[in-house]
Amino acid sequence: MPDSIPVRTRFAPSPTGSLHIGGLRTALFNWLFARHHHGQFILRIEDTDQKRYDPNALQTLIEALRWAGVDWDEGPDIGGPFAPYVQSERLDLYQQWANWLVEHGKAYRSYETAEELEQMRKGQEQRKEQPGYNRAHRSLTPEQRAAYEAEGRAYVVRFAMPLEGQTTVRDLVQGEVTFDNAVQQDMVLLKSDGFPTYHLAHVIDDHLMEISHVMRAAEWLPSLPLHVQLWQAFGWKMPEYAHLPVMLNPNGKGKMSKRNPPKDARGNVIPVLVHDYMNAGYLPEAMDNFLTNIGWNFGDEREVFSMAEAIERFDTDRINAANSAFPPEKLDWLNGVYIRDMDDVELARRLRQPLEAAGFEVNVDTLLRVVPIVKTRIKTLNDVVSMAGFFFRETFLPAAPEQIIQKKMDAASTVQTLQAAVAVLAGIDEADFVTQTLYDAVQPLTETLGISNGQLFGALRVAVTGQTVSTPTFESMEIIGKDETLRRLKQATALVSAKL
C-alpha cells in the first residue's frame, strides 16, 4: 500500500545526558510508524542549549537506541541528504530564517536584558497578573531600535504572535485542539547567543528535512499554537502532529523525571534512564514490547509481541490520548516471559555479562547446563548472579549449619541424613551421576530416616549449593559433579557436627 506522501519521522533528543525512558518510547513510536509506512526514520540532535550540553550524551544516546534495536536512515553518525543532523552545525540557517521573519514583520528584535525581564516578571507577580512577556519591544519605532543598536545591546528575536483569533489543529492523537491566540506569548525564537530555541529550530529542520509526521510527547501541546503560527508565517506546509500521552510515575502523580525519582509500590526507586535498565539486566526485546504497550495497543488482546509484529500494524489510530502510569511489575513480568522463551544458547550468551560483572569466571559448558534450570527462576539477567552464581565461584562458600538443618530436624538427624546420602552417592558411578539416577538412589532414604522429601532434599540442596534459595537439588548436583558434591556434603557434615 504505497502512501501518497513519503512518511518521514524523526526522533530529536537534546544531548543532556542518558536517554530517558519516555524518550525511548517516543523514539520507538516514531520508528514503528515510519517502518510501518515504509518511510524513513531520522535521528536529529537538538543541542541548542549551550548551558546543558553534555559531550558524552550523543554517544550514550546512540548506544541506548541501538540497544533497543532502533535504527535510523539518516543521522549525525551516518549523514544523509539533509545533513548536518546536529542543530549546532546549522546555526546560520536558523539565523537566516529568523531574519527573514523579522524582515517580513512576523518577528521582531527584543532588546531587554535579563535583569529587565526579571523586573517585569516581579511586577507581574506583585500585581498578580499572568506572567509573560509584555511585548514592550514589539512595536519599537525605528529610532528606538537604532538607539538600542547603537548602545550595542544584544537582542533576541521574538515571534509576533497574532493578537486575536484562534488556532485550531487536528492532532492525530488528541483530535481537534483549539487555542485562543490572545493568550499566547511572543516566544523567543533566536536567543541572544545566536542559537535558536526549540520552536524555531524544529520548524525549520522539519521543513527542510521533509518530515511528514511529528510525533512527540504531549508536553509540547501547549506550544503547538506557536508552532502552527510559525509554519503559517513561513508559508510552509505543516507536517501532521501526533502528541503522545505522557508517561506518569507508577502512582500516577506527575510525569517520570530524574528529579522526583519515581517509586514502586514497595518504595523502591524506579530508574528513569534507559541505561539503568540496560545495566539492571532487562532485555531490549522486553523493554520495546513493554514501552510499545503503554499508550498503544496491539489489538487481539495480545500483549506479548515482537517489534516486527508491531511494525505490521502500528498506526496512530490505536494510540491512546490519555496519560498512563508506568507499570513496573509488568516490565518485570514481560522480561521474565522473554527470558523463558529465549533459546538456551542465546540466553547463555546474555547471562555471561552479568556473571562476569559480578566477578565470576564463566565456564561456558557449565553455563549452558545451568541455563535450563535458572531460566524459569530469574526475572532479569542480573538475577542469575544470586540464583546460580555459586556454580562459578572459585572456592565453595558453604551455608551456615543453621541453614542446612531443615524444619523439625536437629543437628544430629541432619548429620545422620548427610552421612547416609554420602554413602549412597559414593556408590554411584561418575558417569551415572545424573539427576534421575541421583533422585532414585537418594529418595528411598526418606523411608529409612523417617523424614520427608522436603527435609532430605532441602538439607542436601543447602549443603551442596550453599544457598537456601537456589536451583533444584539433583540438577545442581549433576552439574557440580560427583567429587565436588561429595566433598561439599562432607564439609557440611563437619559443619553441622560442630553444632552437636
Place this chain on the structure above:
RNA sequence: GGCCCUAUCGUCUAGCGGUCUAGGACGUGGCCCUUUCAAGGCCAAAACACGGGUUCGAGUCCCGUUAGGGUCACCA
C-alpha cells in the same frame, strides 16, 4: 491561578449506540503441582468518576461538575 488535554478493575488496556449480566493482561488472594525459589495449571475478588441531556436504547454522542495530568523560560 490562566490555557490545554484526559477520565473503564490498584495498574496497562479492549470497547468506536444495541452482541456489556463490560473482555484481556500485570499485580493481589485461594487451590493444584512441588525439594527451596520460581515456572506452570485452575479459580476468585476487582472498573464504566458524578450530574444533566440526546436517543426506542449510552461505557460508547453532547454539556456541566469533579478529579488527575501537561504547560506557562533567552530548556528541550
